[in-house]
Amino acid sequence: MGRYIIRRLLWTVFIVLLASILTFLIFFVLPAGDPALRFAGKQPTEELIAQARVNLGLDKSLPQQYWLFLSRLIGGDEYGWPGLGYSFHTRDAVLPELIDRSRVTGSIIVGGALMWMVIGVPVGVISALKRKTFWDRGLMGICLFFISAPVFWLALLSLLIFWKHLGWLPGTGYVPFAQNPGQWFAHLILPWCILALLYAAIYARLVRANMIDVVSEDYIRTAWAKGLSPRKVVMHHELRPALAPIIALFAIDLGALVGGTIVTETVFNMQGLGNWLLIAANNNDLPVTMAVTVVVAAAVCILTLIADVLLAIIDPRVRLQ
Amino acid sequence: MSSPREGHKLLEVRDLRVHFPTEDGVVKAVDGSSFALDRGETLGVVGESGSGKSITFLTVMGLINRSSARISGSVLFEGEEIIDASAARLRDIRGKRIGMIFQDPMTSLHPMHRVGDQIAEVVLTHTGASKKEAARLAVESLAEVGMPSPETRARQYPHEFSGGMRQRAMIAMALVLKPSLLIADEPTTALDVTIQAQILELIDELKEKFNIGVVLVSHSLATIADVSQDVMVMYAGRPAELGARDQVFQDAQHPYTWGLLESVPRPDVRVERLIPIDGQPPSLITLPPGCAFSPRCRHVRPECTAAVPELRDRGSGHLDACIIEPDEKTRLREERLAALEAGA
Numbered sequence A: 001m002g003r004y005i006i007r008r009l010l011w012t013v014f015i016v017l018l019a020s021i022l023t024f025l026i027f028f029v030l031p032a033g034d035p036a037l038r039f040a041g042k043q044p045t046e047e048l049i050a051q052a053r054v055n056l057g058l059d060k061s062l063p064q065q066y067w068l069f070l071s072r073l074i075g076g077d078e079y080g081w082p083g084l085g086y087s088f089h090t091r092d093a094v095l096p097e098l099i100d101r102s103r104v105t106g107s108i109i110v111g112g113a114l115m116w117m118v119i120g121v122p123v124g125v126i127s128a129l130k131r132k133t134f135w136d137r138g139l140m141g142i143c144l145f146f147i148s149a150p151v152f153w154l155a156l157l158s159l160l161i162f163w164k165h166l167g168w169l170p171g172t173g174y175v176p177f178a179q180n181p182g183q184w185f186a187h188l189i190l191p192w193c194i195l196a197l198l199y200a201a202i203y204a205r206l207v208r209a210n211m212i213d214v215v216s217e218d219y220i221r222t223a224w225a226k227g228l229s230p231r232k233v234v235m236h237h238e239l240r241p242a243l244a245p246i247i248a249l250f251a252i253d254l255g256a257l258v259g260g261t262i263v264t265e266t267v268f269n270m271q272g273l274g275n276w277l278l279i280a281a282n283n284n285d286l287p288v289t290m291a292v293t294v295v296v297a298a299a300v301c302i303l304t305l306i307a308d309v310l311l312a313i314i315d316p317r318v319r320l321q
Numbered sequence B: 001m002s003s004p005r006e007g008h009k010l011l012e013v014r015d016l017r018v019h020f021p022t023e024d025g026v027v028k029a030v031d032g033s034s035f036a037l038d039r040g041e042t043l044g045v046v047g048e049s050g051s052g053k054s055i056t057f058l059t060v061m062g063l064i065n066r067s068s069a070r071i072s073g074s075v076l077f078e079g080e081e082i083i084d085a086s087a088a089r090l091r092d093i094r095g096k097r098i099g100m101i102f103q104d105p106m107t108s109l110h111p112m113h114r115v116g117d118q119i120a121e122v123v124l125t126h127t128g129a130s131k132k133e134a135a136r137l138a139v140e141s142l143a144e145v146g147m148p149s150p151e152t153r154a155r156q157y158p159h160e161f162s163g164g165m166r167q168r169a170m171i172a173m174a175l176v177l178k179p180s181l182l183i184a185d186e187p188t189t190a191l192d193v194t195i196q197a198q199i200l201e202l203i204d205e206l207k208e209k210f211n212i213g214v215v216l217v218s219h220s221l222a223t224i225a226d227v228s229q230d231v232m233v234m235y236a237g238r239p240a241e242l243g244a245r246d247q248v249f250q251d252a253q254h255p256y257t258w259g260l261l262e263s264v265p266r267p268d269v270r271v272e273r274l275i276p277i278d279g280q281p282p283s284l285i286t287l288p289p290g291c292a293f294s295p296r297c298r299h300v301r302p303e304c305t306a307a308v309p310e311l312r313d314r315g316s317g318h319l320d321a322c323i324i325e326p327d328e329k330t331r332l333r334e335e336r337l338a339a340l341e342a343g344a
């Protein structure tokens, strides 16, 4: 197990490097405008642009530039470790903003994920156990609604109702936990719900399908033949095999959301990573793009590693190699 | 609730019917089955796929969902009616007083739990035993079924076992609380031939040792021949023939049994080739009128389709559901054997 984890961590480093190289290449192969031009001020002269290019390091060859990025990343720079430079767009240091924005996105994702698991799994299990009844049809109908409803529309609608009309919630924006935990929670509850509803619906349908497969397995018939109570059959025999395949998916979904809660962040006016990536891409902001890429790639790799280890613990047939 | 009294059979099934209403019609999986079993006896049950063997004994276990099936008749287990027993009562019987093992040992054990824990769970569910005590009993039970190094095996997972070892583990699980009845639904069908014999021998041994009743379900008469005291041949949800082993094997009375016997290799009869029974099993939704076997029977006559034949006793507990007179049947059987030996 230990050797496996070390090997997977090395692999993670490799994937992160690969992702950063790809992002780097895409950035230069598909230029959306010269970053130096913007940097050179309102009336750019040839010299100013050239000067800006030198300042940004854009005068060097591609391999040199990448090498510079890498050595800063690993060795750190004047803003700390890992070295991520400063934004071409705002000229602010990337690292502190990355940390702030990671907190925002992290809050959204972790709360949302908790919520969608807490809702999705029981709904799926209940639907499967009450298969073809009123409850099953009702719950699955609701799921279908949330899967097909546009997140953007749901988010705006919920803001309109709970903020504007009912006045239950303080509004949009993000309040750091350290500043005011109550406000942090009040501002996040709606984004959590919006994020969770879609995923809860998807997961409920998956859990239901898995459960329905599992309940007709031979080993479940054996469990009944042992004289176990229905509760024990479900909790001790059906749930584990039904949930095991969900874990890998959960890890991938979480990882993808690290850079992907753009709609939620935009509607609720939260300065998270997804938002940032969007702005950076629009502004040819290489350092920010690279920073978010590295974080997302590392998050996906580490989350899938955790998922694989968890699965091996849950299912003895799975071998880690 | 009737309490177990002396003098009753271990298991007594009377006119059992299990009908499944479906969109295409009512599936009569079991349609008037009667038989009985005593302690210390093995009842061999044979019949083609779909003849209702599994449904019959899942009903005895109380494992058929009553909301999906219409169940009628009577199943007395140690004098206690199972058909209308409460769910809690049935749970009490399952695993503790009736153990059951299934066809495919590769899939019948939970893949994510240790074998020892799976056996111990039966003990923990039905008795007040401590975890430690339950684990000890699980190991003991594994040893009982001939598992080498049972302590180690108890800590392993099913995928670390061979097929035969898994079936042994299933038997250990079914018998850990020393029930009075063991139902084995095709316990050897999925196993290698050499392992099959070992498992049958083990079941027979344990039956003697604990003086339990055993139901041994199989597709083929050959499987049950050596270990059964009684034999029931099922066709389309009912017994076609029922009797002591020698009665059924030496003096079969039903043409369906003849067909089964002729499709089994036998040392005492030299046949050139095995004769499978012609035709397909009937639809359980629209059974043929009269005798359900009549469309496939070589000796069918007009009376056969008039009414559903009752099980009739030919003397000394040998029952069959064929209306042809015994003398006539003896003649027909001799003709068939002669034809077989001639290599027809």
Ligand SMILES: Nc1ncnc2c1ncn2[C@@H]1O[C@H](COP(=O)(O)OP(=O)(O)OP(=O)(O)O)[C@@H](O)[C@H]1O
Binding pocket: B020, B022, B027, B028, B029, B047, B048, B049, B050, B051, B052, B053, B054, B055, B056, B068, B219, B284
């Ligand atoms: N829930 C159900 N709904 C409808 N029909 C069913 C249901 N369960 C079983 N049946 C039907 O009942 C019939 C008897 O099934 P059963 O499993 O008892 O056969 P079997 O004799 O055990 O066959 P095999 O040798 O293949 O195990 C089959 O034709 C099956 O299709």
Ligand SMILES: [Mg+2]
Binding pocket: B053, B054, B055, B185
């Ligand atoms: Mg069967």
